[in-house]
Every structure is written in C-alpha cells, then in structure tokens.
Amino acid sequence: MNVNYFQNYLETLHQSYANLDKGEVASYIPELLKADPQWFGIALITVDGHVYQVGDSRQPFTIQSISKAITYGIALEDNGVEAVLQKVDVEPSGEAFNSISLEPDTGRPRNPMINAGAIATVALINGESADDKLKRMLKCYERYLGRSVTIDEDVYRSEKSTGHRNRAIAYLLRNSDIIEKDTDDVLDVYFKQCSILVTCRDLALIGATLANNGVNPITGVRVLASHYVPKVLSVMSSCGMYDYSGAWVYEVGMPAKSGVGGGIVAVLPGQFGLAVFSPKLDERGNSARGIAACKKISSDFGLHMFRTGRSTTSSVIHASYDAAHVPSKRTRNVEQGRLIAELGHKVMVLELHGELMFTSAEIVIHEAMVAAKKAEYLIIDFTRAAYISEGADSMIAGLIQSLSEHGKTILLTGTWGKYETIKLIKKRIGYTDDMPLLNYDAIDDALEWCEDQLLAGQASYTAAEAPLVAQNFLIEFTAEEMEVFESMLEHRSYDEGAYLCREGDPGDLLYFLLSGQVSVIVPLSHRRSRRITSLSAGSAFGEIAMLDRGKRSADIVADDNVTCLVLDYKQLEEQSSPLAMCIRWKLATNIGRDLARKLRKATLEIKSLRS
C-alpha cells in the first residue's frame, strides 16, 4: 500500500496552481532573468523529519533575501540580543524592500529584513575579514542543510556590479557608525549571501529547523540556540514579507521570508517548514504562485499560527490514582495488603502527558494541590511528558517547594531523558541529598518506597518472618488439616543470591516463605533481566505453574537468607484419604480466591489507566 493523503494533496495543488501565470521574473540583474518562469516546486518538512515535495523542488536557485533571516540568527549568536538591537531595530517599516528606512536620530535601520538592516546585520557577523565572515556564514548553512553550499558566481558578480543603491545604503550606515568598519568587505559578504544556491527542499529544511526550536530535524544537529529562534521568527513575522507582512500574517498566519529568486519559506512553530519556489514575482517582490499556494495550504488545513486548540490542558493528566487502588507490584502478606488498602489513599500518583507549557503546568499544579490535601506522598511521573517549557519547570519547582514546606513528600519518576529539567528543578528548590525529593526511574519503585513508609512499624507480621498459619492459601484449614498438611512439606533454606527455582523448571512445587525475601526475575536477552516483583515472608508462590501444570515462567532468587516450606503437589494428589481430599479442595479454593482478588485489582488498575 503506498497511499499518502498529504503527498496526493500537494500533487493536486501543484497541478492546479501551475496554471497561475501572474507576475514577472525579477529583472534588476540579467542573471535572474535566465530563470524558467514555469519552474514551480513545493516542499514541506515536519519537525519529525518527514519530507514531502513536488515539482521542481530540487531545482537550485539563489536564496536572495531569505538569507537575511539566517544572517540575523548568526548576528544574534555572535553578539547577543541587546548588541544587535543597538544596530538594527525590529519595527516593520510599512515600506518596500529597498526602502532605506533609517531612524532619524540614530541612523538605525528599521528592521533586519529590509536591505539596510540586512547589510548592517552582515557587519555584525564574527570575523575580521570578509573571508572569515563568509566562512562563518557558510558553516551555518551547512548545518541548516546537512550539506555544503555553493555560490552562483554569475549572480554574485552581477549583484556586485549593479549594487549601487546598496553601496549608498552601506555608506549611510557607515556615516552613522552603524557599520563601524570597511563597507566593501560587508557589501561583498552581502552580495555573496544573496547568491547562495538553494533548492525548495533546502528552504523547507531551514523552515523545519526553525519550527523545531533550532535543531535540524533530519540530522539532529543544533543550528541555532533555542532562545534565539523566537527572535528570528518574530522579525520574519512582522517584517518578512515586506509591505505585505500584515496581510500575510492575516491570511497565511506563519512567520515567513521571501526572496526575489522566487523562494518563500514559511514556518509553523512546533510543526513544520513549508517552502514554495516559482520565479514570477508580484508587484511587492514576492513569488506570485508562492503566495497563492501558501494561502491555499494554510486555509485548507487551518494552519494559521493563531488557530489553536486548547493547548494540551485537558489531557495533561494522563492518569491519577492512589496506592489503595493501584498498589505497587510488590507482593505483600495479608496484613500488609489490608494496611495498604486502608492507608493507600495517602499515596497519590499523577502521570503527566504531552507538553508541559504554562497552562498545562498550571493544571498540574492545581491537581497536585488537590491531591496533596489527602495524600502525604505524591508521585509525579514524567514518562509521557514530551516537552517541558522553561517556565513550566520553575512552576513545578515552586510546587515541590510549597508542598515540601507543608510536610509532603514528592517523588519524581520517569525523568529519564529529562535531565536538564530535573537539574533546573533541583537548582531552583536548592536541592540537597537529604531532602525528601526522590528521583526514581519507575513509578512502581516509587510506589513501593511510599508503601514501605506507610507500613513502617504498622504491619503485625513483619516482612522478616511469618508462621505458616499466616499464609493466604491456608485460610480455613482446621488444626487437623494443618497438621497433616505440614507433615507433607519439606523444609528448605537458601543463602542470599541462591536460586529457589529457574525459568523452565517443572512447576510442581508450591513454596511457602517463612522468613527472608525473594525476587521474581524474568531473564531477557543479552544477559539482562527484569525484576517483576518481590515477595516476603508470609507469601507463597508457584501456584500458577501448578494449576497449569506448566513450567516456571521466571527465576526466583533469594534476596537474603530465606527459609521456606515446600509442597510437592503430585504427592498431595496421590493421597485420597477424605482429609487429603478436603485439603486439596480447600487449597484450590483459596488459590482461586486469591486469583479472583488479584484479577479485581488488575481490573481496577485497567480502569484507572483508562480513566
């Protein structure tokens, strides 16, 4: 099956707009006139790196003014926001691309997307010589495009030989010390940056990189520091389409930049980069088919940046439950089970999901405060939290601080891969190792830890030792039955680390733990294994393999010195005295009752997870 709705859509769109024959190819230098007016390519690349392209999406052309956005990003990285703002303002001029638009008193260009501003921006690139600046710039393009770039020498020479207006602008900028050094070097780099060869797919990738917070979604390489990305997108949004910028935001609704080579790149932050290439320009210098195609795509898919859902607020809480309803996987004895059912409401779990932005973090805080009214322990799980914004982490840090001050214990789980966020949270709350913020990998480990705090000193049968009569499976045995049953059992001891049984062993033994603790471990490939649960004195195991007459599905390992009584079930089955028959029946019934209880717990857990 090879159908793709959006690829089909783009092909149809391309066909229908190929008939649009408005505008003129740029003619201010003869080289641009060599472009085939019929060239028409569309490309879209998502933040997941999926590429869609149709038509002449691989045709090289000169980037022209689109380079201004890229250079602006370089200038920010090399100088910081404040220094760049001192040289170039960020207000729309309301005028055409070649307007001079300098601030009357300072000589500062109105914005970096008009020629005056772009020339001033080039002057801000690190590098002593024109060559150094150019190298710095081309290196940046390499990271955006995942390949090296070349300059169209003919276009460059032509730009250089006809660029008198730009020379005049550069001297005006030099005159007011906006450019502080030699204007020729700056102009040379400016003419070269306009002559860089790109394809429509390249532009989409530049857009996708900006949409993806500055990381190239195909190579995974960071191109621009994430805090500069909104700055570049802001000037694209307010000034990127010359004196069509207002209408573009109104109708298409994405930060964008166009060039007289016929390219347009538009960015939907967090989603994709979209590029159209077609050389015929409208009276404002924007690609006519480009504008039309972008309008259509935006309107067909409701892509306006201000057309949003309700953030992810309603779904940020993936699941919330307490330990009474979803206890840890640790197998407890009857008394401990009863205590956890009774006290489990003091341990609340909030599983988060999706993006944690301001409003969704606000919901988390609200839910956590509600939960903390009843709970003493709060487990916040980040496993499914795909993104945590810079503000959200300080809100969560504030939450932890407030709750800690009120004597609550907060545990963060699923934080693997969110190291930066956790580091920030720890820093903000002034974390020290003796603080009650605990950082677990798995919810289950955190749950078990909290349960252990609840049980500490409460359980009447300690985890260390339990008599045989405390066993769940032997409920309602008469003294006589108990005596006969005990006589059938074999006493065994195991040292720490010893295997009680191994995966694949025949399942004919039933173990009753008298003292110590064992772990149930499933061997995985490559010598790895996974702990399923732990069992302590008072618990029994082996009943499922016994019922199924199957083999052991896991290893059982002694966590410390362990003593137990073992029933060979076959031996019990061979006895047919009325007493033995009654023991068999009671044992089977008690096992059934225990399984019914576990099934009820599992059903509750499924319900909690689905809620």
Place this chain on the structure above:
Amino acid sequence: MNVNYFQNYLETLHQSYANLDKGEVASYIPELLKADPQWFGIALITVDGHVYQVGDSRQPFTIQSISKAITYGIALEDNGVEAVLQKVDVEPSGEAFNSISLEPDTGRPRNPMINAGAIATVALINGESADDKLKRMLKCYERYLGRSVTIDEDVYRSEKSTGHRNRAIAYLLRNSDIIEKDTDDVLDVYFKQCSILVTCRDLALIGATLANNGVNPITGVRVLASHYVPKVLSVMSSCGMYDYSGAWVYEVGMPAKSGVGGGIVAVLPGQFGLAVFSPKLDERGNSARGIAACKKISSDFGLHMFRTGRSTTSSVIHASYDAAHVPSKRTRNVEQGRLIAELGHKVMVLELHGELMFTSAEIVIHEAMVAAKKAEYLIIDFTRAAYISEGADSMIAGLIQSLSEHGKTILLTGTWGKYETIKLIKKRIGYTDDMPLLNYDAIDDALEWCEDQLLAGQASYTAAEAPLVAQNFLIEFTAEEMEVFESMLEHRSYDEGAYLCREGDPGDLLYFLLSGQVSVIVPLSHRRSRRITSLSAGSAFGEIAMLDRGKRSADIVADDNVTCLVLDYKQLEEQSSPLAMCIRWKLATNIGRDLARKLRKATLEIKSLRS
C-alpha cells in the same frame, strides 16, 4: 493548604514593579487626568477559567483603544472578511496611533488599530442608527465579560467635545466613501466605545476568550466565531501596540492591544489572557508598568508565542495494540478464545491523545498505514483527542478513504462530543450507511464487532448452543464424574429480558449456559446502568461470588431466550463421597486455572496500556 505558586509569583512581581514610576497619565482630555497614577493591577485568566489577580485589578477605567480589537471582531461577524478588507487594510503603518495613514489611491486606512481604521470599523457594525450600533456593541461586551457594561459619561462628553482630529479623519473617510453614511453617528459610537468602563480582570477575560477560540472560558458562551479569532489576533499582533508592535512581538511575543486609559491585554492563543492596568503611559501611549510587567512575565515563563515544544507529535498515539493482546471484554468459549489469540493481530487499535493538529495528524496517518499492513480492521479511538483541527479532519477523512479503497475496515470510537468533526469526515468521504465506516461509542464494542467478523463461520461451537462438556470449568471430568455432576444440576429457562440474578443476591449458584446469550450489567445511580460484558452458550458465571461466598456484584439479563444448568454449590459441599470430593477439587482447580488465564490477559492489557 493555600499556596499557589503563580499567585505568589504575581504578588511579588506586582510589589517590585509598583516602584517603577515612569511615564505620564494621558492628558488630552481632562477626565483621564483624574486617574490615580499609582493604580496598578494585573490579571491572568486561563482557557480553563482559572483567574489570578493582584493589586487594582477590580478598579474600573475606560477601555479606550482596546475597544478597537473588539469592534473589529464585530465588523467581521457582520460583514465577513472580504467586505471588511475592502474598507480597512491590515498592514502596520509604522506610525503613531493618531496617524492618519490612508492608502493614497483608495483612501483605505492602513489597519483597524489606528484611529482612522477604528472609525471605519465602527461604520461597519450592523445597525441603521447610532443607537442600534451601540446596542449591538454592548451586547457583544456582555458576552465577553459575563455582565452588562456602562459608559463613563464624563469621559464620553469630553472625548466628544475635543475629538476634532477624529472628526477630520471621519470626513476624509466619508470623502473617499470608506464611510458611506452620516459621520456624526459613526463618531458618536466611536467616542462611546472608547468610554466603556472595564477592569483589569475584564480585559484578562476578553483575552482569555480570544485565547480560547472565541468562547468565554468562565461562562462557556461563544462570543466570536472561531474562524474570525485568528483574524483579530493577527491585527493585534501586527498593529496592536502602535509603533511598538514589532518590538512587542520580538520581546513579549503575544498578540496584544493597549489603550490610553492604561490598560494592556495580551493573548497567548490556546493558553490565557493577560491584562495589566496602570495609567502612566510611555511616549508611544502604552502603559509603562504594563509593558514592563508583560515583558517580565513572558521572559520568566518562556511565554513567547514562537517558543514552542514539538507540538504533541511524540505523544499523539496514546496506546496501540491488537485484539490478540487486548481482546474485547466479551467472554468467549475455549475455541473462540483460541481463534482470537490466533487471528487477533488482524484487528488493530490506535488510541489517540491530545491535540490533532497538522503534524500530529500526519503521525497518526503514518502509524495507521503501518498498522494496516498487517491488520484488516483498524479501530481509531478519539476519546482522549481533546481537539481536532480543521485540517486534521480532512487528513483523517483521506486516510479512511485510502484504507477503505484497499479493503480495510475502519472503525471510529470515542467520538462522543466530536460530532462536528465526524460529520465533516463523513461528508468528505461521501459516507453512506452501507459503508464500512462504523461509529461506536466504546472501543470495547468495536473490538467485539471486529472479533465477531473474524470468528464468523470459524468457531466450531456456535454462540447459539453448547453442550455441558464444552464448559471450561468441567475440563478433565471423567464420564462418571460428569454423570454425577449433571445429576446435581437444575435446568432453567429464561425469556428475553428476564433477570437470571440481580445485584445483591446471595452468590451460591453457578450457572452453565447451554443456549442463548446473557449480559452482565452494573446498575448505576439515576436508573442508568453499564454493560460490562456478554456471555454466550458454553460460558459459565457466578464463580467469583461463589469463591468469595459474597453477593452478586451485577445483574445478569437474558439477551434472548436462554437455557442453562445451575449448580447450588452448598449442595455440592454437603456431599462427602470420594467422587463428590474429587468433583469439588476439580471444579475449584479449573476455576483457578480460568482465573489465572484472565489475570494473565489483564496483565498483558496493563502492559499494553502502559507502553
């Protein structure tokens, strides 16, 4: 416990910026000078309707130019986008608020946020007379604010008596037929709209309504059609802060509007409305403390509209599994269970989560295409899909169409409350009742339907009838045991709709279904109930209540004519012959084995849900 991180944050912020003493109270009319220069309020309202406010957030003041954004929305609703654009353009003027900025040839104001554009916008409000227009406008404010509004008569008279420049503008507009009727009426409404009394909290609510796609998040009332919301936000973004608009987007990054009364409202789409009120204005006519406070909040919480996560792409698939791992809750007999385990991979479930925007919908399509390579039935669940964008629904419609053409069956579940989306999808694929798109409420119903398709003609025991020997619980019974056991059973018949037992009945009977089907129903409050599962011939029920010696936890109702054999368990327990003892033991063991199998299924389901 009454701690709230963000409320505390706002209070601290308010304290520190109360010391900022820059700017001047507006003085072009004497009434505005009566404002206390120390007034300072901040309010933030989220799209979930949570309200935060500090300082003078309840102090009334005149809305002034912020009314321009509201009136622009009214004009769009009354005339549509095209007609409004013919009268007022949407380009930033790059000039001050009172600049005249008319297009040279048409006389069209540059945008609706400068006085000329706002006056032209007032002329576009429906209504023959000034009174009609005013009523229309005040009605709109009522919906934004959830209360009626009043006009400050002193300010209004003062605006009217000094508004000569605005009168000049109105005549210029009349001269070029931008205003087509009497200018006095238009100006009167314009002066009145500037004099509407609002509080800082009111402005935050207006912002929250725009952030919430046009629905007031506190009252739930729609104020503005959702497709006009991005238009209003676009003009606020490009022109809302006069000749500070570019820098505002650059530094604060939210569509916003300010007024000379000292108010500023900013909108973070999908998240919240933020308002600051403080009467001292900077040289551009924006509240000085307002600008400073908004900058600080935006920077502290990373709220710039172009600072995004990676959309919700990575988490849009909440869970995906097949019927072999998570079968329906329908209880099947052994043969059917075996078939579903074998064929269940042909039924795939994709549970969606969060926002379905362009890129996340694209992921869904990709995942669905992968799933459809193996599966014949695809269940797409929308229960957790909080928002489906206009473009995403056509992408999903395209997916359904493609897969249907390839012979796949698509079922949509959890679509309750998403009626509009489903209607659109059905329309786009040209849905007719005989098409294989099935619309279920619950995943489980859809799963059961798909399983029934898989089983059709395959299962050797039909659902209609099954002999006693086919019962799971009677495996390994000898012929003699079977005979004795059958003699203990009572034959019963039930008509369609009859109750086999009711919730709360004593649980001492075990039912073996011979023919027909029953449903397990849990009664809820208010005469409602929920179907848990259905059982068909060959199944048994009542074993858990029997094991627990508890009461029935559900009603059992005959779906059609039902025959069954019933065991009174007490009667079995009274018999102590070796044969009876053996039957008791085998029955208990078989029940245990069945529960172990169900527990294994539940554990798999939990694992699938947690994956």
